[in-house]
Amino acid sequence: MSDAHNEHESAIKTPKQLIAAVAAGFLVPIICIVLLVEYVTNAQKTGAGSESQTAEMITARIKPVADDGFTFRDSTAPKQLLSGEEVYKSTCAACHGAGVAGAPKVGDEASWKARIGEGYDKLVSHAINGLRAMPAKGGNPDLDDIEIARTVVYMANQSGAKFKEPEVKAAAPAAAAAPAAAPAAEEKK
Numbered sequence: 001m002s003d004a005h006n007e008h009e010s011a012i013k014t015p016k017q018l019i020a021a022v023a024a025g026f027l028v029p030i031i032c033i034v035l036l037v038e039y040v041t042n043a044q045k046t047g048a049g050s051e052s053q054t055a056e057m058i059t060a061r062i063k064p065v066a067d068d069g070f071t072f073r074d075s076t077a078p079k080q081l082l083s084g085e086e087v088y089k090s091t092c093a094a095c096h097g098a099g100v101a102g103a104p105k106v107g108d109e110a111s112w113k114a115r116i117g118e119g120y121d122k123l124v125s126h127a128i129n130g131l132r133a134m135p136a137k138g139g140n141p142d143l144d145d146i147e148i149a150r151t152v153v154y155m156a157n158q159s160g161a162k163f164k165e166p167e168v169k170a171a172a173p174a175a176a177a178a179p180a181a182a183p184a185a186e187e188k189k
Contacts, residue, residue, distance in 0.1 A: 079144070081144060081146060081147055081150075081168065082143075082147050082150075083150060083154075084147075084150035084151040084152075084153055084154030084155070084165070085154050087138075087140075087143060087147050087148070087150065087154075088106070088151050088154055088155060090140075091138040091139065091140045091143070091151075092106075092138050092151060092155065093106075095134070095138075096155060099111075101132075101133040101134075102132065102133060103133070104159070106155050106158045106159055107158050107159055108159060109159055109160040111159075112156065112159035112160060112161070113160065116156055116159070116160065116161045120153075120156075120163050123152045123156060124145075124148065124149050124152050127148045127149075127151070127152050128145055128148050138151075146166060146168055146169075150166065153165045153166065
């Protein structure tokens with residue numbers, strides 16, 4: 001048999017070299033891991049999630065979803081009437097801006113001529129009660145009749161009419177009568 005098989009020599013010849021090799025076997029991977037962790041954690045973070053623990057981001061996450069896009073109104077407060085243009089933009093423009101389902105386009109004098117010829121009262125009645133494809137009050141039951149009348153005037157005047165905008169009547173005649181009755185009651189005493 002050949003002695004070449006038993007000629008295997010190790011690079012470690014002394015116990016000191018063995019201790020150094022074992023120490024290097026443990027320390028080199030640990031040092032590599034520590035350096036890698038330092039490299040990853042010290043990088044400037046940008047993008048999604050980098051500011052997730054700021055006070056503003058926490059507040060944005062825990063605020064109620066229902067607060068987005070809604071404003072709370074005091075139901076006991078007097079109603080603020082909208083102008084004809086505001087009602088047109090919020091309710092009527094969807095159909096009367098594009099002529100959807102046969103609705104006359106605002107500004108198209110030809111399509112409004114016959115309607116304007118029927119008169120202001122008839123136009124307001126149709127707007128309040130609905131006509132053919134148009135629902136009553138344009139589908140917004142929260143609108144007052146005066147707001148509908150203002151909107152009819154706005155739309156008709158944009159389309160060639162010369163209607164006068166209706167005036168708002170006194171809010172509560174009974175409320176005005178109550179203070180007048182109080183001095184009369186005091187005079188009787």
